[in-house]
Amino acid sequence: MPVPVEPAAAPPAAPRKPAQRGWPGVGPQLAERLAKLDIFAPADLILHLPLRYEDETRLTRLADARPGVPVQCEVEVQSCEITHGGRRQLVVRATDASGEVMLRFVHFYPNQQKQMAAGARLRIFGELRDGFFGAEMIHPRVRPVAAGEPLPESLTPIYPTTAGMAQSALRKLIGGALRHNPVHDDLPETLRQRLHLPSLPDALRLLHAPPPSVSALDMEDRGHPAWQRIKLDELLAQQISLRRAYAARRAKNAPALPLHDTLTRSLLEQLPFALTGAQSRAFAEIARDLASPHPMQRLLQGDVGSGKTCVAALAMLQAAENGRQAVLMAPTEILAEQHYRKLSDWLAPLGIEVAWLSGSRRKKEREATVARLAGGQVLLAVGTHALIEDPVALPLLALAVVDEQHRFGVRQRLALREKGQAGESPHMLMMSATPIPRTLAMSYYADLDVSVLDELPPGRTPIVTKLIKDERRDEVIQRVRDACLQGRQAYWVCPLIEESEALQLKTAEESFEMLSAALPELTIGLVHGRLKNDQKSATMAAFIANQVQVLVATTVIEVGVDVPNASLMVIEHAERFGLAQLHQLRGRVGRGVHESVCILLFAQPLSQTGRERLKAIYEHTDGFVIAREDLRIRGPGEFIGARQSGVPLLRYADLEADAPLVELARDLAESTLRDAPQLADEVTRRWFGGRASLLKA
Template sequence: MNQTFQTPVEYLKGTGPSRAEVLKKELGIYTFEDVLRHFPFKYIDRTKFYKIRDTNPDMPHVQVIARLTHKEIVGEKQTKRLVAQVQDDTGTMELVWFQGIKWVEKYLVTGKAYILFGKPGSFNGKAQMSHPEVEQYSAEAFRRQGNATLQPVYSSTEKLKQFSLDSRGLQKMTSFLIEQHAREIPENLPSPIINKLKLMNRAEAYRNIHFPTDANALAEATKRLKFEELFFIQLKLLRNKLLRTQKFKGNVFDKVGHYFNEFYQHKLPFQLTGAQKRVLKEIRLDTQRGVQMNRLLQGDVGSGKTIVALMSILIALDNGFQACFMAPTEILANQHYLTVKNIIGDDFINIALLTGSTKQKDRTQLHKQLEDGSLHILFGTHALIEDKVQYKNLGFVVIDEQHRFGVEQRAKLWRKNTIPPHVLVMTATPIPRTLAMTLYGDLDVSVIDELPAGRKPIETLHFYENQRLRMFGMMKQEIAKGRQIYVVYPLIKESEKLDLKNLEDGIEVMSREFPLPQYRLSIVHGKLKPAEKDYEMQRFVKGETHIMVATTVIEVGVNVPNASVMIIENAERFGLSQLHQLRGRVGRGAEQSFCILMSDVKLSRDGRIRLDTMVKTNNGFEISEIDLQLRGPGNIEGTQQSGVLDLKLADLTADQQLLMLARKCVEEMFEQDPQLSHPENQILHQSFLSKKDGLSWDKIS
């Protein structure tokens, strides 16, 4: 935007310091541009007028012309209100105001006709309207409302309404801004793109998003501004990717040697799937190019991402480099460490684990081995990025469940070597294609879309509370076969706000139904000390206990092939992504596994969709698409703090086609003009690259 739109909002006519202060606090509106970008959330048709007898409480909003026959202020202090009566040739209606009484009472004149607009209601069997918008009737006012099409409705707050900044007040403020300054709104898209896609120009789009001339104009304005949002996200991501390939050299892994071949021929515990081989080839090609690799590896729970990461690390070792493997929790870091240790044995390569629980004596030795190069792979949590952790030659970094790490935390790993290490980020939370393109659009993406051979699909069942005895019966049958069971609860202690099963009650119920000495329980939750948690986990891993009663602390990082049943209490309270992660804790052996979703009989629409989806499919990507539709992109795990999805208009679920189009436009533009130096692309330097467009972008990867 040009300089005009950076003007503080207090200088907008009719606003002033006190209104400006409340706009800043309540809506984050600081400048003219913020006013312009506070879009309506809906529109109301003001062309139609109703007779009083034709109104009813089921109608959303109506417009009535009626004459004022009576008005009075009734009640004292807290109960004070203004009550008025109006009538037309079909009946009478009561109007009532609880706020702004003095101003409205002065404005209303008995005997005059008014245009009234509001939500119709009923009180004591009579038509009523609370806090209607009121305008004195005149031929001009009637013509204006009759010719209007769609009136914008803006979100407001009670505090704003005290300053007459309800939807109507915000509408007036926006209208004045557009009348005075719309012609100064600069274009920010290259004309070839505007012409090719037949997009509305930017100034007209802002005018019509606030005050559309008709429904078609609103649709065109919305399309233009949504495209603009998505275009600049993709421009930012793909430009970052381009700059990184130009700026950051990468170590060349030009050979596959002893470590990789020895592992592949003698230690690999199973045959690789076609998908795993494909991803390994993609990583191999990346690490030969002399450019720093930044690749996202998506794979469903149990698809074999860890083996792919390990084999990629072995290529790094073959080329004289060290590697590190960072996970968000101690449980997960420990799990990866033990998994790799069990696969490779004790005499193959030197690996170690560094977490907050690592003792100082072990840390000292670990730091020494890292610096002299005798330690090959370091597993750990955030502890890996501490300044005192120094590597001799870090060449490969694996980050698991990377959405749980901040941008700066990841960047610290880059600085652990003169030439930044290659980076492989992994997630077991399948990401919908549109979200991946938006959150990770500057990364290359690999997908493992096959499960290892011999795995049977997990059978998912939905039981209601009255089927609990059936659930107990299934549990006893599986334990009799020598299998183990997870029972997951959403809370540790009973909540007064949520009527949920909780862990403490669950332990009592399970202890009664599965008594000692025939059955043994492990108990795991987030309030346990790390040593206690690890002790309980290990008892279950070793098969010393039959049932693990836990909270969602076991969502990731627990791998017990003998566990064949996952029971999730109050399953309707969990998100789809979390349900899918929990289900993935079973089905890791060759035996048939089950996931039982326990719920109340009464379910919300979304709750029912989630549970039905889980019963219907095991496909994580299909689940993720439904999750995106239900929750929206801002609430998908980890994306809220990404700084990318500050979308005012665009919706990644509804606007997939537009997102694809925006990305294609950016890709074609960079193919033809990588430096954006062509005359038609100079506009991007002004509006985006010089950061004068009011858009705040953080570095993503």
């Protein structure tokens, strides 16, 4: 869920050359392969670090080799032949002074047969296992050697690679890059000594060629001081770039919107509830930012039902108090309409009109609304991405609120900002109901301010979560009948089928027909992504009015739907959903005074990931705990969608395991930018080259 930030002040690094041009010693074809590994220059080769290591610095006698443990042995070939018993194989019988081994190759080339002719001396690397005719190795790595040939002096690195890029070729390229491109250490020696870290050149040399005294296992778990030095350097580069983005934003102008406390106080006085402590604190932070002449960029994060919309309404009223426009953009028609209805209900008694803009509105109505916004006659508007389309002019725009901001593309979010007056950047408030773990916020959101709603309004009913196997579906249907006949309502969410919207629609229609047949005494409704917006709105309105008792839906109801009378949620094939989605869907119930239940129907067998997700959602109701679990299961790249955003992912640092390093890098970034800007340039150039500006997304 990356957020739009101003372009980072990129260090003075030349943009990387197109991959196909190559560089000395690397031709266009090889450069193209290296580009697939994100290697565009010799400096990138140096930072292309091993995944694991193999110990070829010692020889093991065949008699001493343990089954299942990778070993290197030196043997002499006794025989080499192709067998045809059931499957064509190359079978080599080889011996050393202590025993015999059979080498089997199912896939082989004619030159391998020549290489392993009788009498050849080979070094073989692989795992021994007990075969039908004794000890054997399947597809070992083989290298012909001369008698007495010396052993390598360091562990053999195994690098991430791509088709057509052999390990031996990568090792040669990386070795050359290390010899001819000296790396300088940018950290003060006193700091390195205090942290017990090696210099950067020493860390890189050790990681590419560890001595035999270093355990391969210690290197692979990335806890070795050499790995710590690399991870700190990577985090420092990222933090410097994000701080630069923050500084670039602070240098821009924004309309100052002091809190006059007229409309905002009127809203608070007529609301049927009091703000929670967290809501009051968050609004105070936002109000202070809005009064500043620099553009606010704040993330308002809070669990499902924590009251983000109310805080956003107060922020929008602060803009209106100053005679300026504020808009709220939501990713779906259903969510946008919910916001519009809620804001209209709250603000109509104050005499404040809220405009509604979506693709589904009739052309005449839409044109009239666009004209009134362009003339500044309406100050507040709610809508979908229709708000950022060309004909919509917002000459007085001072605040843009984006709900579920991770669902919008980078360009869409930036387009909303560009609706403001020339020379002015509107304040931005992003809202998210997917809480972000602290280490992730520190690493990926260092360029913006975060407000957290960490308490729920009083009176919210706890939701009971039940895990039920799919074969007990009939019991679940009876549970739905009982709840609805008692006057309650229920959601029935259909399985997520990522690869096919059409297939998801078919499943939703089948579930609708199945429930209509099983529950003839109830009215069943259906909403899905392919319904026309007016049909969706009509079904949702009927559900809100309890004219529909059971709503069959795809994940279009994941966010924003607020029906206090709905107390039962059934999610089919819950094992197919992500943790954040399951938590969001569960949050659609428990909004009234009635006991609420979320039933997760799952099919067996469960994958390891599926089991972990269901265990987490069953055991936890706190969105922040669930977010931490989600981060652990999915990893940061998937969690924040950074692969699609342009934000450089951390390649080596682990946000949970390396949290102390994230803290240290953040502090170091500030002091480096203040005291040694040239050093900051070198660090970001090393890790991002000409790509530091990607952090603008």
